[in-house]
Amino acid sequence: MSVNYGSKRTVVGAGYGFRDWLAQRVTGALMALFTVVVLAQVILTSGPIGYEEWAGIFASQPMKFLTFAVIVALLWHVWVGVRDIWMDYIKPVGVRLALHVFSIVWLTGCAGWAVQVLWRL
Amino acid sequence: MTELAKKRPEFRNINALQDLPTYRLPPAGWVSILHRISGLLMFLLMPLIIWMFDNSISSEFSYAKFAAAFNVGLGFVPGWFMKLVALALIWAYLHHFIAGLRHLYMDMCHAVSKEFGKSSAIVTLSLSIGLTVVLGAKLFGIY
Numbered sequence: 001m002s003v004n005y006g007s008k009r010t011v012v013g014a015g016y017g018f019r020d021w022l023a024q025r026v027t028g029a030l031m032a033l034f035t036v037v038v039l040a041q042v043i044l045t046s047g048p049i050g051y052e053e054w055a056g057i058f059a060s061q062p063m064k065f066l067t068f069a070v071i072v073a074l075l076w077h078v079w080v081g082v083r084d085i086w087m088d089y090i091k092p093v094g095v096r097l098a099l100h101v102f103s104i105v106w107l108t109g110c111a112g113w114a115v116q117v118l119w120r121l
Numbered sequence: 122m123t124e125l126a127k128k129r130p131e132f133r134n135i136n137a138l139q140d141l142p143t144y145r146l147p148p149a150g151w152v153s154i155l156h157r158i159s160g161l162l163m164f165l166l167m168p169l170i171i172w173m174f175d176n177s178i179s180s181e182f183s184y185a186k187f188a189a190a191f192n193v194g195l196g197f198v199p200g201w202f203m204k205l206v207a208l209a210l211i212w213a214y215l216h217h218f219i220a221g222l223r224h225l226y227m228d229m230c231h232a233v234s235k236e237f238g239k240s241s242a243i244v245t246l247s248l249s250i251g252l253t254v255v256l257g258a259k260l261f262g263i264y
Contacts, residue, residue: 003190026227028221034218035218051177058178078167081160103164117175 020080027073034070037063059121067118075111080101135259148242155246156164156220166210216249 004010041057042049058067082103090096135141146154147219163170176187194200194245207250227233232241 023227025225029225032218032222032225047137051181054184055178078160081157086162087158106164106167107225112172113168114174117171117179121178 021074024045024080027077030073031064031070031077032068037066058118064121066120068115071111071114071118075107082107125195132199147239148246149238152220152223152242152245157217159217159220162209162213163217166206167205169206170210208253208260211256211260212253215252219245219249 002008013107038057039101047053057063083100086096086099090099166239173187176183176190178210188261189195190200190202195203223245226241
């Protein structure tokens with residue numbers, strides 16, 4: 001068998017499909033649940049929704065708990081999804097690596113910002 | 122990598138510019154590619170989404186700034202354009218949400234027949250576009 005490691009390594013996909021497939025479904029289901037929970041509170045609010053009502057939805061401890069879990073789920077879900085797009089369409093290894101690095105920085109930065117907003121409330 | 126795998130023939134018979142515009146994609150194919158496009162759109166606009174989340178819940182003052190972005194505009198960007206971007210995000214979320222539920226349903230119920238793939242794809246497309254039109258009309262103050 002020829003050498004396929006080191007500089008001769010064949011760059012293929014991520015190579016652990018089941019874990020990503022399952023993570024994509026679990027995180028997706030959690031975000032769908034979050035959508036329904038937020039939507040239900042918006043619909044059940046009587047009268048027009050201003051700042052107090054809107055911010056109030058996220059202020060309770062159970063909602064902060066759920067929203068934090070959703071931010072982490074989103075980070076994970078988007079990483080799996082966007083990496084799939086790069087792996088399918090971007091063939092040059094260098095460009096793909098650069099896009100992976102960009103995605104990681106972009107996503108962790110965004111997740112940190114979202115958590116900061118949530119915990120300030 | 123085995124020698125056999127290495128010799129696998131590669132067919133490059135699709136030209137993105139010549140063949141894709143005339144290629145008739147089935148409904149399930151449209152749902153699939155739009156799932157990717159909507160996901161990528163939300164990924165790229167994520168800072169805007171968090172900016173909206175930040176300003177809408179942080180304070181009374183920032184809430185007013187958030188609302189003004191869509192009525193008056195934000196910096197050099199006019200309000201109608203912000204609404205258009207919001208509408209694109211609404212469509213992306215609706216499509217991704219409904220197509221995602223379709224995925225979950227197919228996985229849980231082993232619903233993988235050709236007929237179900239087509240009919241559920243048509244339901245996904247009409248629901249997401251229909252709801253986008255309804256919410257878009259609300260966003261632009263038509264009712």
